[in-house]
Amino acid sequence: MEQQTKCKPDECPCIKIQCEHHGNCYSCVKAHRDKNSIVYCLRDIVNKRLLTINNWFDKLIVLWWC
Numbered sequence: 001m002e003q004q005t006k007c008k009p010d011e012c013p014c015i016k017i018q019c020e021h022h023g024n025c026y027s028c029v030k031a032h033r034d035k036n037s038i039v040y041c042l043r044d045i046v047n048k049r050l051l052t053i054n055n056w057f058d059k060l061i062v063l064w065w066c
Contacts, residue, residue, distance in 0.1 A: 014040040
């Protein structure tokens with residue numbers, strides 16, 4: 001069985017304080033996974049990685065067409 005860890009609500013980086021999942025990381029991640037969306041606290045990390053991948057593909061395309 002998966003261990004559910006309750007985070008500290010006052011340390012939760014999410015701006016949606018009234019959310020029923022605020023401060024409960026497990027519940028929040030599960031709810032977002034079910035909706036196929038990214039949790040607020042991971043958006044910066046995901047955006048940076050997507051930008052890196054996008055830049056890599058841009059360079060690859062330039063090399064391919066030159």
